[in-house]
Amino acid sequence: MTTDAQATALVDVDRVNKHFGQLxxxxxxxxxxxxxxxxxxxGPSGSGKSTLCRAINRLETIDGGTIKIDGKLLPAEGxxxxxxxxxxxxxxxxxxxxxxxxxxxxxxxxPIKVKGMKKDEAEKQAMMLxxxxxxxxxxxKLPAQLSGGxxxxxxxxxxxxxxxxxxxxxxxxxxxxxEMINEVLDVMVQLAKEGxxxxxxxxxxxxxxxxxxxxxxxxxxxxxxxxQPEEFFTNPKSDRAKDFLSKILTH
Amino acid sequence: MNxxxxxxxxxxxxxxxxxxxxxxxxxxALILGTIVAAMRVSPVPAMRAAGTFYVNTVRNTPxxxxxxxxxxxxxxxxxxxxxxxxxxxxxxxxxxxxxxAEAIRxxxxxxxxxxxxxxxxxxxxxxxxxxxxxxxxxxxxxxxPMFSVFIALLKNTTVAAGFSVAEAGAxxxxxxxxxxxxxxxxxxxxxxxxxxxxxxxxxxxxxxxxWKVAR
Ligand SMILES: Nc1ncnc2c1ncn2[C@@H]1O[C@H](COP(=O)(O)OP(=O)(O)OP(=O)(O)O)[C@@H](O)[C@H]1O
Ligand SMILES: [Mg+2]
Numbered sequence: 001m002t003t004d005a006q007a008t009a010l011v012d013v014d015r016v017n018k019h020f021g022q023l024x025x026x027x028x029x030x031x032x033x034x035x036x037x038x039x040x041x042x043g044p045s046g047s048g049k050s051t052l053c054r055a056i057n058r059l060e061t062i063d064g065g066t067i068k069i070d071g072k073l074l075p076a077e078g079x080x081x082x083x084x085x086x087x088x089x090x091x092x093x094x095x096x097x098x099x100x101x102x103x104x105x106x107x108x109x110x111p112i113k114v115k116g117m118k119k120d121e122a123e124k125q126a127m128m129l130x131x132x133x134x135x136x137x138x139x140x141k142l143p144a145q146l147s148g149g150x151x152x153x154x155x156x157x158x159x160x161x162x163x164x165x166x167x168x169x170x171x172x173x174x175x176x177x178x179e180m181i182n183e184v185l186d187v188m189v190q191l192a193k194e195g196x197x198x199x200x201x202x203x204x205x206x207x208x209x210x211x212x213x214x215x216x217x218x219x220x221x222x223x224x225x226x227x228q229p230e231e232f233f234t235n236p237k238s239d240r241a242k243d244f245l246s247k248i249l250t251h
Numbered sequence: 252m253n254x255x256x257x258x259x260x261x262x263x264x265x266x267x268x269x270x271x272x273x274x275x276x277x278x279x280a281l282i283l284g285t286i287v288a289a290m291r292v293s294p295v296p297a298m299r300a301a302g303t304f305y306v307n308t309v310r311n312t313p314x315x316x317x318x319x320x321x322x323x324x325x326x327x328x329x330x331x332x333x334x335x336x337x338x339x340x341x342x343x344x345x346x347x348x349x350x351x352a353e354a355i356r357x358x359x360x361x362x363x364x365x366x367x368x369x370x371x372x373x374x375x376x377x378x379x380x381x382x383x384x385x386x387x388x389x390x391x392x393x394x395x396p397m398f399s400v401f402i403a404l405l406k407n408t409t410v411a412a413g414f415s416v417a418e419a420g421a422x423x424x425x426x427x428x429x430x431x432x433x434x435x436x437x438x439x440x441x442x443x444x445x446x447x448x449x450x451x452x453x454x455x456x457x458x459x460x461x462w463k464v465a466r
Contacts (some may be wrong), residue, residue, distance in 0.1 A: 082377075085374045090369075096366060098366060098370070098384055113372065
């Protein structure tokens with residue numbers, strides 16, 4: 001199964017290294033995610049989780065190694081990169097909805113400008129997606145008029161509108177008030193059930209248990225463990241992971 | 252008052268030329284300045300370097316030297332001949348564009364980086380994320396410094412007088428030739444400038460209110 005999965009890896013991160021000045025943030029990172037797989041990335045603050053996500057859709061450059069999406073090497077800056085980025089949906093911790101555009105425009109902008117979709121077609125698709133994430137009634141509002149949970153669900157719809165091959169989530173619920181976390185996680189669980197390939201940085205163990213196929217534990221720029229969720233949470237192998245889990249479990 | 256009425260011809264051509272200089276220089280400076288600002292935030296290092304070089308050299312050159320070059324240096328280069336007026340517009344545009352570029356760049360810096368990252372993440376190339384996402388949000392922050400730049404430009408048009416363009420600043424010299432009291436002429440010129448600057452400020456307030464709602 002593993003060799004088969006590696007042959008068809010949708011996301012293939014191979015010996016990737018990245019420095020911020022002296023700091024070696026990503027150290028020989030290898031990560032393969034096959035189609036339909038949901039991988040949760042977990043680890044202490046500063047371990048490089050965000051940097052890894054950002055490297056995968058090239059918001060951050062890398063110093064060494066290769067990253068392939070569906071077999072294609074990420075190109076350098078330019079139009080080719082922009083096109084390939086559309087294959088990778090990204091959901092940010094701080095939502096980052098376009099502040100001067102309505103909810104509907106946030107979701108139609110990419111399909112119209114990047115994919116050349118007709119406006120009415122893009123709007124129809126957007127309304128379907130907004131319906132799916134439960135914010136269709138807010139379509140005419142500006143992002144600032146929505147709650148955090150609603151904004152994040154719109155951000156998911158915006159990413160889905162590009163029909164990405166893989167979705168990256170960087171702590172999608174950690175900027176939310178507790179009562180809004182579940183409405184976002186529910187959308188993500190649903191997405192996972194529908195077969196979306198996902199890489200999710202999160203400390204929500206409920207989500208990891210419910211939806212993840214694998215948990216990857218990162219510490220100090222390295223992948224320390226890569227295991228099934230149940231196995232990782234009940235029986236972590238490394239001291240780093242044990243230490244980390246004991247900390248987040250007591251909170 | 253007599254100084255004004257008896258020499259209305261001088262005043263009208265003078266301010267007409269001032270407004271022509273101002274209008275064309277403002278438009279060209281706005282276009283060029285926007286391009287230079289885009290270069291300065293571009294992902295391509297060579298573009299950034301070129302933009303920075305342009306801003307730093309031209310902005311640190313006194314305006315008189317820039318105009319001096321176009322009025323006196325340029326004709327010696329054997330390039331197509333241009334009128335003093337055109338030369339003054341080119342000089343003023345190139346000079347003012349550096350200030351426009353810096354005003355826009357400071358406006359761009361007020362837009363959270365997450366906006367541009369989200370734009371890139373959905374596959375918009377740099378030019379479109381700038382044009383569709385970042386610049387519209389930067390405009391509001393840009394308006395006050397931009398109007399300062401335009402007010403400075405309006406006043407800078409008088410420098411062109413020294414280079415044979417008969418704009419408002421030249422009125423006083425022409426008045427002296429006609430034997431009019433220099434002081435009165437000067438005061439009238441100053442008064443009209445105050446009125447023009449006031450009109451610009453009104454326009455600024457209009458734009459600030461307009462963009463406030465759009466936000
Ligand atoms: N643009 C940057 N310039 C310099 N250092 C950076 C930059 N971005 C991140 N870092 C550093 O790189 C390290 C890894 O950062 P990263 O954001 O990837 O960690 P993380 O695992 O996502 O942490 P958190 O859980 O706090 O989000 C940190 O030490 C951080 O300070
Ligand atoms: Mg992070």
